[in-house]
Amino acid sequence: MDSNSLLLFFNQKQPRRIRVIENILTGRKTVSTLFWGMRYGILDQLGMFKSLDLNEDHDSLKQLLGLNLLKPTFKNQYLLTQTGLLEQNKIRANYYAPKSLNANFQYNVKRFRARFLLIVQIISEFSFHNVKYYPLQIDFKDAMMVKRWFHTYKHHQLIPKIKHLIESLLNQLPTQVAWQMASTFVGHDEAGQTYLQQSLALKKSVFEIKMMNFDLFCAMIHLIIKDNDPMMMGILNGLKRNLASDSAIKTFQLSEQESLDMVEKKRHIKMSTVQEHILEVAICTPKHKFPFHHFLNHQMMNRLASTYSGAIDDWDYRSLNGHSIDFFYFRLYQIFRSKL
Template sequence: MDDRLYLLYLFDQNQWRRPLAIQALLKGKRTVSNLYAGLDYDLLPLYQLLPHLAASKFQQALARLIADGLLEQQTRAVRLTAAGTAIKEAHRATVFLPQHYSGFTFQHSREFSDRLFLATQVVSELQAHNRRYFPLEVSLLTQQRVKQWLRQQDISIVAERLQHEWELFLAILPTVQANYYSQFLLGHEVQRATTAQADQLAGWTTLTGELVRQDISHHLLSLVTAQATRFPLLAALWQPLASGPLSQSATQTINLLQQGNTLAAISRQRRVKLNTLKEHLLEAAILLPEFPFATYLSAPARQELATAFSDQPLADWRFDQLTNTALSFFEFRLYQIERRKSL
């Protein structure tokens, strides 16, 4: 399948969507505007799926699909045409679409993959009593964390147990994916394939290979987090990387609020602008399953917003419609998020 057609699965025939927001979401650019777009388009799980996505390639593919009549454009928004919907459905059974990827659940999955493959190599060479080898090229921090992990293990049985966990996981994968992913293993007298070599052998494009690798990685992490007793070595590798969906700064803000601090006090304490703290609240409102909307949106403000937008679809709401009110953009966006999450 032509890689350009993957874009069709990011758009909908019944909703105008902003391509720039989708592109930013795929690259992992975290702004409230991009996050809200992800929420509104039901694309939030794809956060950071393609961090190296070239803007020029994305725009060229988009332009071609518009020229071919598969997408239509209105100002800064795009939606599927009937022809685009037909092509999208025709390829659905054969195109690879991630099933396990969850960008906010496993934000550091790429770092985990580096640790996993390096740990596998180190354990294999250790079992062979070989100290003269070229380790996988990874960051210094990854090397240090793998050393720490190894020091926590029983060296006499770590190789056998790690092999067992790998076998458990590979047995769960579809055969094609298991054969593909196992090509990246390396160890004593075992060289790993390059992504280009593995993609070519599987008959996949570079983009498909990337999607498959990320989906497999997140599949593994979903198993490791849900069944840590079955994958204790892998769970120990992942645990230091595990985090919630919020950014580090937003997490700090929410923690301080939960301790009873006010926004004004946090602003002074952290030397952060109030507007930045409000953006942290909006991020939390979008990403957390539970959020105290009533705490930050008064009943009078809620009533005024409900009245202002009572006869409009959510997609048509605009803040400039509130110019004759004292309502802030923060209140507008918070109410918009609450309404969208209730649909």
């Protein structure tokens, strides 16, 4: 990513690793990545990009260090300098600020985007009575879903409803942002613009344009849910998800009924994997929906609370030396405190 975009991910008080940022953005869901993504406050950006140019990222990092906008701390972590903070504020003043990324916690936004772009193309060509065109290539299952959905509703005021949905979103947006969204669509005699073309037109980086577009499709999901029109809700069929893996969810559900030793036997996995699965679900679940006290009893909570205070990132597991508390419970308590 470009240096301006990268700078926005850093903080003056919390040392951060570029590898965690890259892993979050590209959707690599190790427990360590999820934990630190939560601590950095960027978990809602999980999997926003298919890939990143790691060479470009590291060139940008070198540039930021050379300009004294970032400074190294330890273990490949970096902090904003005072100069970096001032520069970050300047960048942020003109940078797109995502507002709807929380939809990424509940829905597969990439698949929704692919479906919606194909729907717009089909409806556009349908409105011109054109059947000879090359449809956008998307995942086969999603393409079949769109085909069934279109044939079900094409004679049920589909064109004005889609038009109203798109206009409802665009009318809420600044002119340049609305143009970016609209120019993404492919339709009759309209090829749509690439991210690069949009970035040149708006004089913004490709990274910022991609983030903007992802957020706008998140906003579209929110709008569909708010309107609660059965026809439009059908576009979301099969896209609801949990950020935690299916395997982790199965382990967690069994752990609510059985001891961890029994879960290990019944799931035929190592204890370390059982614990990682539970931590993954704890990170990806709202605090009020995760039973922390099922795993952290009152005595353990008191012991951890008396040992740790202050900045969670600075806690050291070795401070528990002599208390016979497994690292799993230490990390789970960090997650619990992070969600307060």
